Structures are given as structure tokens and as C-alpha cells.
Amino acid sequence: MRNVVIFSVFVLLAATGVLSYSGKWTAIFGGGGGKSATGAGYTIEEIPIEKTIPPPDYNRQVKFAAGTSEEVKKAVMLNITDLTGRLKKSTLDSEAWLNLGTMYKIAGDYEGARVIWEYLSAVSPGNYPSFANLGNLYHHYLNDYQKAEQNYLRAIGNNRAFIDGYRSLYELYRYSYAAKASEAPKILLAGIAANPSSTDLLILLAGYYKEKDDMANARTYYEKALALAEKNGNTALAASLRAEIESLR
Secondary structure, three states: OHHHHHHHHHHHHOOOOOOOOOOOHHHHOOOOOOOEEEEOOEEEEOOOOOOOOOOOOOOOOOOOOOOOOHHHHHHHHHHHHHHHHHHHHOOOOHHHHHHHHHHHHHHOOHHHHHHHHHHHHHHOOOOOHHHHHHHHHHHHOOOOHHHHHHHHHHHHHHOOOOHHHHHHHHHHHHHHOHHHHHHHHHHHHHHHHHOOOOHHHHHHHHHHHHHOOOHHHHHHHHHHHHHHHHHOOOHHHHHHHHHHHHHOO
16 A cells, blocks of 8 residues: 555646655754855845743544546545644654645645645755745745745755756746746846756746847847757757757857
8 A cells, every 4th residue: 555655746746837846854854053145136044942841633534626536536535644644643744844835836726835835844844845936836826926026035045956956946946926027037147057967947048038039139148058068968859959059040
């Protein structure tokens, strides 16, 4: 049964846009020592862990969204039963908390997911998955773009190698948060500075400039991505990028 439950988690996660995690609490939820990180026009402060914050009720009744199929309901409840069983043994099981929030989100119970991920973010401000998941939730489901931005920024501040975090924040600025539209290329530049070997971010930035009819900058970043693809021996990507560059003429 355990293997079936785990398999169901990964099948359902494929369409959620959220992170799951397998590991120990201390691996990603380290103790806060009051450190800070600065970059791309923002400062992220890490506060010490608050030991006295009570955990949320892991037995909370799931509120399925209208139209949820019986198959999905069954899979979600199987996984919730497994995860709550683990939390009965230890409320310090970060993997169980993180994935329990994901199950609530799959069910369409966004408040249940929010409460769990806010809890993880509060007790372990140095982690990044809970902040990334909150960013996704606030962006695509709760339509609170300011909170989405805050959480995405915290996620990449805690893990500057988190490429999907820069992509998510770019998409927030580019397509949803009109007041911050000018920040879209800036966050990609920040991501590239932190991850100079990321062809994904280079291609995304090149595409941004192409959409803006700035062919000079589009060519610059496509060529940088091409150089990396060739260096890495990724012939398929290199061929695709050459074709893209050729189309700019």
C-alpha cells in the first residue's frame, strides 16, 4: 500500500506546479540564525525559528472543489491517510507536512494548503519549497500578486540555484502583476548572474526581448545560450537555437 500511495503522489504532482520533498527536516529546514541576503533590488531577512508556533490541525477535513473526480478524491485521501499517520508519529516530519499541503491543493482546498505552507515558512524561514509553493498558490489560485512576489523572492533568496523560482517570478511579472511588469527582465538577469550556466533562463530572456521586438538583445541572449549548449554537447538544443537566431534576421 505504501508504494501505491507514493506513486499516487507523484502522478498527482505532475500537474500541480508545486514542490514535494523527500528527506529530513534538517536537510532543507535548517535553524534560522538571523542571516540576510540581498540582490536584484531586494533584501531578504531570515528570522530565528519560533519554537512555540503550534502546528496546524493535520486532521482537518478536506474540502474538495466541485467537479473533482472520484479517482482523484480516492488518490488524495489515500495519500492524506499515509501523511497524517506519519505526522501522528512526529510533527517534525517536514516531508509529510509539505506533501500534505500539496494534497490539499490538488483537492482544491487552497486554504488548507495555505495554512500548512505558511506554518512551514514560519517555523523554518531558511527553507525554499514552502515559500515556492505559497508563491504558486498566491499567484495562480488566490490572485494575491503581492504575496506571490514576496514568497517567490523568499524562495530564491533561500536557494539562489532554484531556477524554477526565477521563472515563476518572471511569469508573475510578465503576465499577471501589471504594476511590476518592468521587473520581468530584471529577475531573469538576477537569475542568470546567480546561475551563469542556466540555458533555460538565457532562452527565456531572449524570448522576452523577441516578444518586445528588441532583436538585438534577443540575439545576444540566444547566442549566449547557444554557446552553453555547444559547450555542454547538447546538439538538439544547439540546433534549435541556431534556427531561432536565424529567424531573427
